[in-house]
Amino acid sequence: MKLSRRTIFISITILITVLLDQVSKIMVRKYVDPKSVSDIIGSILTLHNVENTGAFLGMGSDLNPTLKLILLLILPVVVLGFVLRYVFKDKSLDNWSLFAFASIIGGGIANVYDRFAYGSVTDFLHLDFGGSLRTGIFNMADLSVTTGMIILVFASFKKKKEKEA
Structure with missing residues (x-):
């Protein structure tokens, strides 16, 4: 069976995303x-090592x-399975949407x-631009x-604009 360029593109993007995330977490x-904090770019970007047993911002x-x-x-x-199925079935998706x-x-x-292997997710990056302009601690997968x-939001606006034209 010959794999299409589209399938290879999707598979490589997923693989690189998982590898970058897992290697960064291992490091x-x-x-x-x-629970340490190290400045990477002043106090704007800091490095942590936090185990998150919940979801976004520890919820749950x-x-x-x-x-x-x-x-x-x-x-x-289950949701990831449905999204993956959708991506492979919908041939009208542009390259940006596929990515x-x-x-x-x-x-x-x-x-x-x-979550399966460790019972938690390692989070390690934090952005703080001062005041309320800051993030929770996140990882490469979150990014x-x-x-x-x-990208999907911008791609949908672009599609809508193209339809109107």
Whole structure:
């Protein structure tokens, strides 16, 4: 069976996303003391080593084990499966949308793997531009998911504009 360029593009994007995330987390777990804070770019970008047992910003970390299993492992796997199926079935997706969806899928796979393998997700980057302009502590998988979502928003505006023209 010959793989299409599209399938190879999607697969490589997912693989690179997962690898970058997992390698960065391995390095953080090995070389950064837990709960430490190190400046990378002044106090704007800092490096941490935090284990997040919940989801976004630790939400759900207090759930009972059964709900955690359902909401943080089973449900994400099901959703990722549906998104992956959609990406392979919808031949009308442009390259930017394919890249965005593959980044989201790769980031999701990487974080689900951590929850399965370690019981938590290692987060290590924090942006603080002062005041309320700051992020929670995040990782490369989170960055991939967020970047993918931003690209999808722009791609949808572009498609809408093209339809109107």
